Amino acid sequence: MKSWKRVAALTLAVSAAAAGALGGTLIYLGWYDVSATKPHTIAVHHLMDVALARSVQAHSANVVVPDLDGPGRIQNGSRLYRAHCAQCHGGPGVAPQPYALGLNPAPAALVATARQRSAAEVFWITRQGIKMTGMPAWQYRLTDTEIWDVVAFLRVLPTLSPAQYQEGDDGQRPAAPAPAPAEHARVGDARAGRDALQQYLCVTCHAIPGVPGAWNYVGPSLAGVGGRPYIAGVLNNTPANMQQWLRAPGAIKPGTAMPDLGVTEQDARDIAAFLRTLSD
Ligand code: HEC
Ligand code: HEC
Structure with a gap:
């Protein structure tokens, strides 16, 4: 190996070890803030988005999509969505439940997801869940047929107006506005x-x-x-x-x-x- 290459390799190895040691020390000292009220930095957010996108793409590549227009699919999916998903993801004109507002990362508005992701990807995410987020895995709670019903419903979700979505309401109500706590009013910060x-x-x-x-x-x-x-x-x-x-x-x-x-x-x-x- 040429000597400059050896120096470059050594410098890289030493810098990586130093960065690792520094990171480890900061974590060990408790300086890293794990609270959900502290947003990730833009860089960390981007990194996580890329990791999620790549992982989902790779793992859903072999998922075979069934006929999503079959009879009753969308209606059943609509019922399942209201029962299991709207609490966190909300719907057109309907807010998620209070506990879901406190999640970090925040649960996506699925009207956007349904446009951005393929049916196979949405199926895979819903079935497997996402580690280190509040997104549960549904594999052990819903059958694959039921998950596909939800996917079929999500495909039409972006076309529903708030009124249409709420007409199909079967018990899920918009979250009541939280009463304003009687705290000392201060000017906007x-x-x-x-x-x-x-x-x-x-x-x-x-x-x-x-x-x-x-x-x-x-x-x-x-x-x-x-x-x-x-x-x-x-x-x-x-x-x-x-x-x-x-x-x-x-x-x-x-x-x-x-x-x-x-x-x-x-x-x-x-x-x-x-x-x-x-x-x-
Ligand atoms: C307890 C709250 C919770 C429930 C219930 C829940 N999710 Fe999620 N979901 C999340 C969180 C948190 C994320 C991760 C953040 C993100 O990317 O949206 C997520 C992510 C997703 C994503 C990826 C979104 C994207 O654009 O990256 C899909 C698809 C999804 N959920 C579908 C569902 C479906 C379908 C159901 C119902 C069967 C459901 N979720 C129920 C909290 C929840
Ligand atoms: C579920 C999706 C959703 C969420 C969550 C949401 N918004 Fe909106 N927001 C909308 C839509 C859709 C409109 C367009 C409303 C319209 O014109 O009828 C809008 C409009 C607005 C507008 C008016 C923009 C303009 O061009 O005049 C502001 C400001 C705004 N939102 C701020 C916020 C803030 C701040 C929050 C958080 C407290 C928030 N929104 C949460 C969907 C959302």
Whole structure:
């Protein structure tokens, strides 16, 4: 081996060992923050997205997709979706349950997933679950036929309006808005608002510049939202109106696909303060 190559190899090995030792020490000292309220950095988020995408692609490559248009499939899938999935993933105009809002990573809005992923991939994820997230494996709870029924329903989910989705309602109700705690009101804090975006699943539906995981288009991109004249095309874009929109979009624009997420008054003030910073 040429001597420069040996030096390069040695330098790489020593740097890798040093990085590993440093990482290990930081973890051992308890400096790594495992709390669900602390978002991952953009880099870690991207890495996890790539790992998930590649793993799912590789493992679902040999899945054989059956006829998804068979009789009763979509109806049965709709029933199973409401019974087992909507609690975490929500539906058009329907928010997930409060416990699901606190998950990190946040459960995706499946209207977006159904467009982005193939039927084989959705089947594989639903059957196997995803490690280190709140996504359960359904293999031992649902038969393969039932999982395919859910996949068949997910294919039509993006075509359902909030009214159509809620018509087929069989017990699943929108989460009641959480009562605003009587805490000391303070002015909106943009930093706190940025953290709250993760906890109310805003990131699963909107593209928001600089926010990890927020690269979804179920709703409009929030880039430049602070500089727009109207909110959702119906309200003047003032801080007070923005808070109102965030707390009760359905009351302001009946039939909107943005669900009522039970945002508290203070969190709405903080998020509105953050959204003001998004003008370009
Ligand atoms: C306890 C909460 C919970 C339940 C119940 C749940 N999921 Fe999930 N799901 C998650 C979380 C958390 C993730 C991982 C984050 C992400 O990528 O969305 C996830 C991810 C997924 C994904 C991949 C999304 C993507 O775009 O990467 C699919 C597909 C999915 N779930 C389908 C289902 C189906 C179908 C059901 C019902 C049979 C279901 N989930 C029930 C929490 C849940
Ligand atoms: C389930 C998906 C979903 C979630 C979760 C969600 N939104 Fe939305 N959002 C939408 C959709 C769809 C619209 C378009 C509404 C319309 O025009 O009727 C929208 C509209 C908006 C608008 C108006 C944008 C404009 O161009 O006028 C803002 C601001 C907004 N959302 C912020 C948020 C924030 C902040 C959160 C978290 C508290 C959030 N959204 C959570 C789907 C969602």
